[in-house]
Amino acid sequence: MEKLKFAFYWAASCGGCEIAVLDINEKILDVVALADIVFWPVAMDIKYKDVEAMPDKSIDVCFFNGSIRTEEQEHMAKLLRKKSKVLVAFGSCAHLGGIPGLANIANKKEVFDRAYLQSPSTQNPSAVTPQTSVQMKEGTLTLPEFYDTVKTLDNVVEVDYYLPGCPPPAKQVAQAVEAIAKNELPPRGSVLAPQRSVCDECPRKKEKKKISTIHRVYEITPEPEKCLLEQGILCMGPATRGGCEAQCISADMPCTGCGGPCPNEVEQGAAMISALSSILGLDEEKEKSYDAEKLVAQIKDPLGTFYRYSLPASRLRRRVMKE
């Protein structure tokens, strides 16, 4: 049987998804038995022009991680879409925007000001910042345009499948590769992860959901058996798709939502706001001293907490910048 052709690419990414591919351990041998990797910038020296020379749809599956925030990344997304039969948005960044997506509270000017001018360890007296084009005596040097807004992969090209997670859990990656090998993929556009939330996979005991005080993770030592949310620690479990076997929660850290929204949730952040509002202050409702503002003021950073991975994919998508 002819080997499949796989490609991996990283856009606005931390590189963790590349490592996650190796996290499948010995199953990597199954991958290389099944497929030839024809493009993988982090590991192989194949150039962009080699990809451009490939016939359209000659790559069987391209695993694309990272979000889109530069001209180069958009170009490669479009190129790889053309050259691939199946394009998989690999990881939270490609799926929802991910951590780089939080830059949508700023724009290019603010990001550049901070990175190249204002950060405490920067010495840049002539205020030099990257330019898209610079005239030198030898000719013109160009750099890809840096966009104001971070986009998800499906904002720029059509995506066939999504592998959520930061990074996608090894088990889900292995299952996805197996489904590809057996040609048993679900309908196009599907998320290759379970339908149910993290709560379903969480080993902790869930009893009565009602909280009065919200605790930051460092403020208390949680009881090992009890639901973290019930103890007042903000856990995104109820609003997050499972598939990760609740690894973070088993290590006493609350879920931060990297699996993305559950099916039927329009938007992860809004869903969690709704869920949390239902259970925050249930006992206090009966008291004369009930103060909704005070209860809610315990959440210091709603945007960062509820939209940590999904800001570019949200309905509001980005902060409104004042002119």
Next chain:
Amino acid sequence: MTEFKPRIVGFLCNWCSYAGADLAGVSRIQYPSTLRIVRVMCSGRVDPIFIIEAFRSGADGVLVAGCHPGDCHYLAGNYKAERRVAMLKKLLEQFGVEPERLKLDWVSASEGDRFARIIKDMTEEISKIGPSALKTRG
């Protein structure tokens, strides 16, 4: 020169605030025609995504109105609504949207004139803030 006329979306609960709005109408109490009403069974039904969607669809302001605390037809739905709106206001601020655009108030079925006054005040306030930046965006 056209003066800016805000578009306000109002989520009104069936048992109290919608009835109150209806009473304002029947009593022929004049109030600005800036409000577009969506009747929900309870203010607690109002999902934050409805409010966000209203802003994305071009609303300059959103009102969530329910029964007075203690009078909710479903006992405590309005308390949930209060917390949701409070959390969403904080979120909107982080998104650069003026939190004054989102308002929560209690209107009972007999408070027709109070309802009219709320809409009058809100229309005035939003007129001063100006059109929402969200509607001009892609």
